[in-house]
Amino acid sequence: MSLFSEYRLLLRPKALSTRRRGAGEKGRLGRVALVVGIGAAAWPLIYVAIYRLLRSLRLVEEVGPLLAAKLLALGLLVFLGILLLSNLIAALSSFFLSRDLPALRAAPVDWLALYTARLTETLVSSSWMVVLMLLPILAAYERVYHGGPVFLVVALGAIVPFLIIPAAVGSAITLVLVRLFPARRSKDILGIIAVGAVGLLVLLLRLLRPERLVNPEAYRNLVDFLAALRGPSSPWLPSQWGADALTGYLQTAFDPFFLALLWTTAGATVVLGAALHRRLYPACFSRAQEGNENRMRRHAGWRWLERLLRRASLQRQELILKDVRIFFRDTTQWSQLIILAVLIVVYIYNIRVLPLRSGEMITRYLIALVVFLNLALSGFVLAAIAARFVFPALSLEGRTLWLLGSSPVKPGAILGAKYWVGAVPLTFLALVLTVVTNLFLGVQAGLFALSLVSVVGLSLAFTGQALAWGVYYPEFETENAAQIPTSIGGLLFMLGAVASLSAVLAGQIWVLREYLASGLPGRVPRDPYLSEIVLALTLTLGLCLVAGFPPYRAAVRRLGRLGR
Amino acid sequence: MIVLESLTKRYGEFTAVDGVDLVIERGQIFGLLGPNGAGKTTTLRMIAGILQPDSGRVLMGGHDIDSSPIEAKRIMGFVPDRPFVYDKLTGAELLRFAAGLHGMTGEEVERRIDELLDLWELSPWKDQLVESYSHGMRQKLIISSALIHRPRVLVVDEPMVGLDPRSAWLLKDLLRSFVDQGGTALISTHTLELAESLCDGLAVIDRGRIAASGTMADLRRQAATQEAGLEEIFLKITRGATDWEIARVLEG
Numbered sequence: 001m002s003l004f005s006e007y008r009l010l011l012r013p014k015a016l017s018t019r020r021r022g023a024g025e026k027g028r029l030g031r032v033a034l035v036v037g038i039g040a041a042a043w044p045l046i047y048v049a050i051y052r053l054l055r056s057l058r059l060v061e062e063v064g065p066l067l068a069a070k071l072l073a074l075g076l077l078v079f080l081g082i083l084l085l086s087n088l089i090a091a092l093s094s095f096f097l098s099r100d101l102p103a104l105r106a107a108p109v110d111w112l113a114l115y116t117a118r119l120t121e122t123l124v125s126s127s128w129m130v131v132l133m134l135l136p137i138l139a140a141y142e143r144v145y146h147g148g149p150v151f152l153v154v155a156l157g158a159i160v161p162f163l164i165i166p167a168a169v170g171s172a173i174t175l176v177l178v179r180l181f182p183a184r185r186s187k188d189i190l191g192i193i194a195v196g197a198v199g200l201l202v203l204l205l206r207l208l209r210p211e212r213l214v215n216p217e218a219y220r221n222l223v224d225f226l227a228a229l230r231g232p233s234s235p236w237l238p239s240q241w242g243a244d245a246l247t248g249y250l251q252t253a254f255d256p257f258f259l260a261l262l263w264t265t266a267g268a269t270v271v272l273g274a275a276l277h278r279r280l281y282p283a284c285f286s287r288a289q290e291g292n293e294n295r296m297r298r299h300a301g302w303r304w305l306e307r308l309l310r311r312a313s314l315q316r317q318e319l320i321l322k323d324v325r326i327f328f329r330d331t332t333q334w335s336q337l338i339i340l341a342v343l344i345v346v347y348i349y350n351i352r353v354l355p356l357r358s359g360e361m362i363t364r365y366l367i368a369l370v371v372f373l374n375l376a377l378s379g380f381v382l383a384a385i386a387a388r389f390v391f392p393a394l395s396l397e398g399r400t401l402w403l404l405g406s407s408p409v410k411p412g413a414i415l416g417a418k419y420w421v422g423a424v425p426l427t428f429l430a431l432v433l434t435v436v437t438n439l440f441l442g443v444q445a446g447l448f449a450l451s452l453v454s455v456v457g458l459s460l461a462f463t464g465q466a467l468a469w470g471v472y473y474p475e476f477e478t479e480n481a482a483q484i485p486t487s488i489g490g491l492l493f494m495l496g497a498v499a500s501l502s503a504v505l506a507g508q509i510w511v512l513r514e515y516l517a518s519g520l521p522g523r524v525p526r527d528p529y530l531s532e533i534v535l536a537l538t539l540t541l542g543l544c545l546v547a548g549f550p551p552y553r554a555a556v557r558r559l560g561r562l563g564r
Numbered sequence: 565m566i567v568l569e570s571l572t573k574r575y576g577e578f579t580a581v582d583g584v585d586l587v588i589e590r591g592q593i594f595g596l597l598g599p600n601g602a603g604k605t606t607t608l609r610m611i612a613g614i615l616q617p618d619s620g621r622v623l624m625g626g627h628d629i630d631s632s633p634i635e636a637k638r639i640m641g642f643v644p645d646r647p648f649v650y651d652k653l654t655g656a657e658l659l660r661f662a663a664g665l666h667g668m669t670g671e672e673v674e675r676r677i678d679e680l681l682d683l684w685e686l687s688p689w690k691d692q693l694v695e696s697y698s699h700g701m702r703q704k705l706i707i708s709s710a711l712i713h714r715p716r717v718l719v720v721d722e723p724m725v726g727l728d729p730r731s732a733w734l735l736k737d738l739l740r741s742f743v744d745q746g747g748t749a750l751i752s753t754h755t756l757e758l759a760e761s762l763c764d765g766l767a768v769i770d771r772g773r774i775a776a777s778g779t780m781a782d783l784r785r786q787a788a789t790q791e792a793g794l795e796e797i798f799l800k801i802t803r804g805a806t807d808w809e810i811a812r813v814l815e816g
Contacts, residue, residue, distance in 0.1 A: 318664025399648035
C-alpha cells in the first residue's frame with residue numbers, strides 16, 4: 001500500500017466517526033439547524049464590526065492603513081497563541097491518549113503515515129474554530145480593500161501554512177515533553193508545563209505594555225510613532241508573515257516573499273517534526289502506557305472538606321468529594337488553572353494601569369462606563385471558565401456513568417452535587433475579581449453593590465447553563481477534558497452565556513440611563529439614586545434566575561431520560 | 565425476584581430486545597446466554613436501570629425500575645461487562661463512594677471494604693489509584709462495589725472476563741454462597757461450561773428474543789436432544805455455524 005493510501009486509511013475512521021456522530025439520534029436535525037442558525041447570526045456580526053472599523057480606519061490618512069495592518073497582525077498573533085496551545089493539548093490526545101493507538105501501534109503501519117495522519121487530526125481538531133473566526137474577518141478586509149477573487153487564493157495560501165506551523169510545532173513540543181518526563185505522570189506534567197509556559201508568555205507580553213504602541217503621546221513626535229507602526233511587531237512569527245502577505249496584497253502590491261516564507265517554514269516544521277517523531281515516538285509511546293504507582297494518603301485538605309460537607313446528605317457528600325478528588329488528581333483538568341490565574345492577573349493589571357486618572361481624561365462618565373465594561377469582561381471570563389470546568393462535568397463521567405445509573409441516586413442529586421462543585425469556586429473567583437477591580441477603579445457604593453450582585457448572579461446562572469448544555473450535548477467519548485468545551489455544545493453554551501450577559505448589561509444600562517447621562521459634559525454630575533440601584537438589582541437577579549434555573553431544571557429532567 | 569414483562573428496546577430501526585418475558589425466582593443463579601449482539605447486555609442494562617425500555621417493564625423485588633428506581637436499585641448490585649471506573653480514585657475511595665450512594669457510612673463501611681479487598685487479595689492496592697490496576701483487578705474491585713451494600717440481587721454482565729483461574733473459582737463460590745443465603749443472581753455469559761455448572765435456570769436469547777428458557781432438562785426438551793450438552797443445545801437453538809462454513813473460512 002502506498003504511503004498516501006495508508007495515510008487516507010488512517011484518517012478514515014475518525015472522519016467517518018465525526019460525520020456519523022449523533023446520526024439517528026432524536027432531534028439531531030433540530031440541533032444542526034440551531035448551530036447553523038447561530039453561526040449565520042454570529043458571522044454577520046463579526047463581519048459588520050470589523051468592516052465598520054476598517055472603513056473608519058481607511059478614512060484616516062497615512063495612519064489608517066498602518067493600523068489596519070497592525071490590527072490583522074495582532075489578531076493573527078492571538079490566533080497563533082490559541083493554535084499553539086490547542087495543538088499542544090490536541091497532540092497529547094491524538095499521539096498518546098487515543099484509544100485506537102495500541103491497535104495501530106500493533107499493526108504494520110508506516111511511521112510516516114501514522115505521523116502525518118495524527119498531525120492532520122491534531123491540526124483539524126484544534127484549528128476549525130479559528131478558521132471559522134477568521135472567515136468573516138478576512139471577508140471584511142477583502143470588502144474594504146477590494147481584494148477580489150485573487151485575494152481568496154492569497155488568503156488560502158497564507159492561512160493553510162499558518163495553521164500547519166503551530167500544529168507541527170505543538171506536536172513536536174508534546175513529543176519532547178513526554179520524552180523528558182517518563183511514565184504516565186508525563187501526561188500530567190506535560191499539561192502543567194505547556195500551560196505554564198504559555199501563561200508565562202502571556203504575562204510577559206502583557207507586562208511589556210504593547211498598548212503604548214497605539215498611544216501617540218508616548219512618542220516624541222509623529223514621525224517616531226509612524227516608524228513604530230510601520231515596523232513589524234514580531235518579525236520572527238508566522239502571524240506577522242501572514243499579516244504582511246495579506247495586507248501587502250490588499251494595500252500595496254503582492255509580494256510572494258511572505259507566502260514563500262510561510263510555506264517553507266511549514267514544510268520545514270513538518271519535516272523536522274517527522275524526523276523527531278521517527279526518533280522519539282516509539283519510546284515515548286511505550287513510556288506513556290506505564291502505570292502510575294502513586295500511593296494516596298488522606299490529605300488534611302480532604303478532612304477539612306469532609307468536615308465542611310458534614311451537614312449535606314451522605315449521597316451529596318460522596319458525589320462532591322468524588323468530583324473534587326478527581327479534579328485535583330487529574331492534571332489535564334486543573335493545569336489550565338495556571339493560565340487562568342495568569343489571565344486574571346493580566347486582567348487586574350489592565351484595570352490597574354487604565355489611564356482614567358491621568359490629566360484631563362478623568363470623567364465620572366468614563367468611570368461608570370468602565371464599571372459596565374468591567375462587568376462585561378468579568379462576565380465573559382466567568383463564562384469561559386464555566387465552559388472549561390463546568391460544561392464537561394457530565395461528559396467526564398463518560399464510561400463510568402453505569403455506576404451512578406445503577407445506584408439509588410436521583411438525577412437531581414447527581415446534578416446538584418456537580419452544580420455546587422462548579423458554582424462555589426466560580427462565585428468566589430467572581431467576587432475576588434470584582435472586589436479588586438472595583439477597588440482599583442474607586443467605584444461608587446451603589447454601583448459596587450450592583451456589580452457584586454451581578455457577578456454572583458451570573459456565576460450561578462452560568463453554572464446552571466453550562467451543566468444544562470453539558471447534559472444535552474455530552475461528549476462521553478472525548479479522551480481529553482480540555483477538548484470537551486470545543487464541541488458544539490460548548491460553543492452553544494458560550495453563545496447562550498454571552499446572550500444572558502448582554503441582557504443583564506442592557507437591562508442595567510437602561511435602568512441607569514439617566515444617571516449615566518448626568519456624567520456627560522455640560523450636565524450636573526450625581527450619584528445613582530437608591531431606587532435606580534434597587535430596580536437594577538431586581539432586574540439583574542430576575543434575569544439571572546431566568547437564565548440559570550430553567551436550563552438547570554431541564555438538565556435534571558434530561559439526565560433522568562438519558563437511557564432512552 | 566426479577567420479572568421482565570414484554571421488555572423491548574429499539575436503537576433507531578434496529579430492535580435490540582424484542583418483547584422479552586422472564587421470571588427469575590429468589591435463591592437462583594440464572595444465566596442469560598446468547599451469541600454476540602443477541603441483546604444480553606442491553607437486557608441487563610435495562611434491568612439495572614441504566615437504559616430505559618421503549619416498552620415493557622422490569623420488576624426488581626416487586627419494585628418497578630422505571631417508576632420506583634430508588635427502591636429497586638437499593639436492593640441490587642450491578643457489575644458491567646467492561647470495568648470502567650474512576651481512574652483517579654483509589655480502590656478504597658471507590659468502594660466508600662459506592663457505599664455512600666447506598667446511604668452507608670462509618671466503621672461498618674470500613675470493615676466491609678477491608679473484608680471485600682481481603683477476599684480478592686486487593687488489600688495491598690487499597691490506597692493506589694485505580695489507574696494502576698490491571699483489567700482483572702478492576703473487575704474484582706467492581707464486583708466488590710456491587711457487593712458493598714449487601715444487595716439481595718446481583719446482576720452481572722460477563723462475570724469471568726479478565727479474571728485469573730483462582731479469582732474465577734472464587735467468584736463461582738461467592739455466587740453460590742450468595743444465593744444459598746437467599747440472594748438472587750442474574751449473569752450473562754458466553755462461557756457455556758460456567759453456565760452449565762453454575763446456573764439453576766437458563767435462558768437463551770437470540771436476535772433480541774428468548775429462544776428457550778428453563779432448567780437444563782427444559783432446554784434439552786426444547787432443543788429436542790435428550791443427551792446433548794449445553795454447547796450442542798446452544799448451537800442448535802441459535803443456529804451456529806456449520807462445519808461447512810468453518811471449513812470455507814479456513815480454506816486458503
